[in-house]
Amino acid sequence: MKNKTIDYILRATWQAISRMYNEEATKYGATMATGFTLLSIDKEEGTPSTALGPKMGMEPTSLTRILKSMEEKGLIIKKKNPNDGRGVLIYLTDQGKEKRALSKSTVIQFNESIKKHISDEKWENFIEVAETINKLIQDKEIFNPSENRENGIATTEKNKK
Template sequence: MKDKTIDYILRATWQAVARMYNEEAAKYGATMSTGFALLSLDKDKGSPSTTLGPKMGMEATSLTRTLKSMEDKGLITRKKNPVDGRGVLINLTKFGKEKRELSKNTVLKFNETIKEHISEEKLQHFIEVAETINNLIAEKKIFFEDDKLIQTTNK
């Protein structure tokens, strides 16, 4: 761990988590993105398609592909948004709600297993570190300060 950078650890861990979720989802003919979308949709009222990308951290093209696949599999339906006729509401079908529950249980199983192996105190520290990293990035405090690129040198 001494020689590994923080970004390497984050990336390698996320890739392992994504691979694990994709392997689990493949057992049900799905992907991690499909499961994440199922969990991101309001199960009762549906969700405007425009809110899903930012909520999931997905680019529009990837989200469109995921939603098309979900629609083809009968997990969702798309209907005009009655509040905003220009938009589309994504609703879960009965089948989609069943698969949403499966996705939810998969995520809960992951969390339970991690909590069995890592103390509450360590998890709290992990969450604090992750939030700090996200805030530093969001506030552009790593490479940008007052909209000027910070020049770094190897000394």
């Protein structure tokens, strides 16, 4: 992937991962989105529906469709939040917990397989690079009009000090 942009590499890699997870999930009548949602719901305490979207980085409309499908398949149940009458808590059913365990083992298997093929040092570098990219985006340092560019690296006045 030499001479490719960072966003191209990330997108192409994520698309490959997504296809792989969806292929695996279809064996069990699920999707990657279902598995991700199952993993994002607290298996004991449930999760407020309003917290689920931000936790997963999903838009409410997309999440609503996924939750409706999961409820129809008997993977989750919705209950009124006893601490907030306006809110809803999402709980896993027994079947949902089984599918969650399956999703978790699939993710662990993927991670272990990748880690077998790269050194600990490369893994640490990968994490550091990903965290740096996320921080730069979160801190709005990529397209900030007040930034100066030095040596091809975006810096703000605050970071120079």
